[in-house]
Amino acid sequence: MYAQMVKSTGQAVRTRDDMTVEERAFQDRIDRGEKIEPKDWMPEGYRKNLIRQIGQHAHSEIVGQLPEGNWITRAPTLERKANLLAKVQDEAGHGLYLYCAAETLGVSRDELFDMLHTGKMKYSSIFNYPTLTWADMGAVGWLVDGAAIMNQVPLQRTSYGPYARAMVRICKEESFHQRQGFQVMLTMARGTKDQKRMAQDALNRFWYPALMMFGPSDKESVHSAQSMAWKIKMNTNDELRQKFVDETVPQAEFLGLSVPDEKLTWNEETEHYDYSEPDWSEFFDVISGNGPCNAERLKTRKKAWDDGAWVREAMLAHARKSRARREAAE
Amino acid sequence: MRDTTSALFEFLLRQGDNALVLGHRTSEWCGMAPVIEEDIALANIALDLIGQAKLWLEYAGEQEEAGRSANDLAFLRDAYDFRNLLMLELPNEDFGRTIMRHFLFDAFQVPWLEALSESSDQRVSDIAQKASKEATYHLERSEYAVIGLGDGTEESNRRMQNALTDLWPFAGEAFRDDNIDRAMHDAAISPLPSMLQPVWKIKVQSTFQLAYLTPPDSEFAHSGGRIGFRHTEHLGHMLATMQFLQRAYPGATW
Numbered sequence: 001m002y003a004q005m006v007k008s009t010g011q012a013v014r015t016r017d018d019m020t021v022e023e024r025a026f027q028d029r030i031d032r033g034e035k036i037e038p039k040d041w042m043p044e045g046y047r048k049n050l051i052r053q054i055g056q057h058a059h060s061e062i063v064g065q066l067p068e069g070n071w072i073t074r075a076p077t078l079e080r081k082a083n084l085l086a087k088v089q090d091e092a093g094h095g096l097y098l099y100c101a102a103e104t105l106g107v108s109r110d111e112l113f114d115m116l117h118t119g120k121m122k123y124s125s126i127f128n129y130p131t132l133t134w135a136d137m138g139a140v141g142w143l144v145d146g147a148a149i150m151n152q153v154p155l156q157r158t159s160y161g162p163y164a165r166a167m168v169r170i171c172k173e174e175s176f177h178q179r180q181g182f183q184v185m186l187t188m189a190r191g192t193k194d195q196k197r198m199a200q201d202a203l204n205r206f207w208y209p210a211l212m213m214f215g216p217s218d219k220e221s222v223h224s225a226q227s228m229a230w231k232i233k234m235n236t237n238d239e240l241r242q243k244f245v246d247e248t249v250p251q252a253e254f255l256g257l258s259v260p261d262e263k264l265t266w267n268e269e270t271e272h273y274d275y276s277e278p279d280w281s282e283f284f285d286v287i288s289g290n291g292p293c294n295a296e297r298l299k300t301r302k303k304a305w306d307d308g309a310w311v312r313e314a315m316l317a318h319a320r321k322s323r324a325r326r327e328a329a330e
Numbered sequence: 331m332r333d334t335t336s337a338l339f340e341f342l343l344r345q346g347d348n349a350l351v352l353g354h355r356t357s358e359w360c361g362m363a364p365v366i367e368e369d370i371a372l373a374n375i376a377l378d379l380i381g382q383a384k385l386w387l388e389y390a391g392e393q394e395e396a397g398r399s400a401n402d403l404a405f406l407r408d409a410y411d412f413r414n415l416l417m418l419e420l421p422n423e424d425f426g427r428t429i430m431r432h433f434l435f436d437a438f439q440v441p442w443l444e445a446l447s448e449s450s451d452q453r454v455s456d457i458a459q460k461a462s463k464e465a466t467y468h469l470e471r472s473e474y475a476v477i478g479l480g481d482g483t484e485e486s487n488r489r490m491q492n493a494l495t496d497l498w499p500f501a502g503e504a505f506r507d508d509n510i511d512r513a514m515h516d517a518a519i520s521p522l523p524s525m526l527q528p529v530w531k532i533k534v535q536s537t538f539q540l541a542y543l544t545p546p547d548s549e550f551a552h553s554g555g556r557i558g559f560r561h562t563e564h565l566g567h568m569l570a571t572m573q574f575l576q577r578a579y580p581g582a583t584w
Binding site (some may be wrong): 314 | 354357360362365367368384387400425426481482485489582583
């Protein structure tokens with residue numbers, strides 16, 4: 001997850017008749033379930049689409065460090081502090097594998113950072129929401145990582161080899177994070193009156209933003225069809241959102257918390273929950289830069305990057321000097 | 331016997347608080363480091379230190395026999411009961427100063443933990459052996475970074491020199507023996523910290539030479555942290571953040 005509204009070619013899916021011989025052979029490989037590797041021929045649209053998707057995913061991991069990083073210094077026990085620190089560290093690690101996967105498509109990490117900092121590339125809308133109490137550390141793990149897993153598990157079978165392999169590793173860690181988040185939530189929900197209140201408040205604030213993570217309804221998603229034909233996207237947004245609701249509602253019941261949706265009911269006929277759509281106008285606001293924390297998150301990331309410039313330059317200069325000194329000594 | 335026990339408690343707080351306070355400061359870098367690899371490495375170091383703090387403070391709590399857990403000691407003591415070195419509670423400031431502080435501390439911590447691995451107290455020896463492996467890696471890394479940043483560019487050299495000049499007056503506190511140290515030494519639990527100063531000096535001086543850095547020509551050392559007499563103003567702010575939840579919601583389980 002963490003990739004929303006990734007632009008595809010902007011055109012309808014090409015039919016076999018429209019395809020060149022190379023494109024047809026490429027599509028056949030994908031249809032047979034073969035993995036595409038960095039040195040293989042690929043259509044330019046496939047490459048660009050993947051760079052956008054993997055890049056957006058990588059940026060989400062890096063920006064996603066910030067809302068949880070906000071509580072590392074206030075974690076309530078040594079164990080919770082260590083768990084949270086390890087989780088945020090895993091996210092940095094995910095960012096690293098994903099930038100590496102994107103690099104195999106011919107774009108550098110510095111170029112991707114530059115596109116993030118100049119607003120040319122996006123990251124998931126969810127990280128533009130603030131984390132206000134310790135219960136948010138539970139809600140983020142439980143709901144945000146939970147939603148991410150829904151999308152990422154199928155992406156382990158995605159057609160691009162380096163992306164699929166990065167996803168295998170990421171999924172293992174994400175499901176661990178989700179259980180950890182649920183456990184924080186459970187402790188809060190079974191805790192004191194204040195803690196229960198924090199837990200309910202966190203669910204109230206994160207429920208709809210979590211539903212938005214899957215992107216707008218399929219009816220409005222213009223980029224899905226080509227991505228699905230290329231197996232870059234494996235399921236529709238609505239399928240995944242429904243699966244998330246179906247799995248999460250019983251968990252909320254187990255926690256003794258109420259999902260902030262009056263229309264939420266089990267539908268015997270469809271064997272799914274009926275639920276209210278999130279406020280899509282809010283989603284489009286957040287995506288276009290007007291979420292509660294957009295400006296701040298980007299400013300923080302840019303500051304970290306700019307403040308670190310002298311370190312990166314110095315380490316490169318040191319490497320150059322060391323090489324020159326070695327060569328002079330030989 | 332009672333005296334050795336309470337001296338041991340103090341000694342354990344010193345070890346635990348050093349790890350806790352530096353671990354906390356290091357954790358403040360999360361998401362803010364100059365490159366992703368550094369972010370991951372700093373998180374690793376913070377995790378090692380918090381893990382070490384837990385082991386030392388658990389043992390301290392047991393020695394005290396007042397029923398305090400590691401978490402009680404970490405989250406429910408005020409600044410004057412902390413026993414960490416002053417240098418470790420100072421704010422991070424820039425990356426250079428963060429690295430310089432780690433290096434000055436790691437260069438002490440490696441021989442210190444190696445010596446504690448031979449402690450007459452089995453538990454101290456066990457914790458030290460585990461922590462010693464981590465400290466060796468921390469030193470390798472901070473030493474490499476000090477050399478790289480000292481050598482790198484004019485700007486990086488200037489920043490590292492400033493960091494060294496600022497931190498140097500805090501580096502000596504680790505080696506100032508007091509009665510607790512003497513009691514620990516008499517019981518063969520630890521060496522006297524002053525005994526390690528020559529080894530430390532050789533290490534830091536050789537590194538600074540490779541890094542084109544010059545420590546100030548002064549033996550002056552601030553003190554008051556490890557004896558708990560007078561901390562800096564920064565510790566209180568750090569604890570206000572760190573202890574917020576435990577203080578605001580007493581008795582809750584997290």
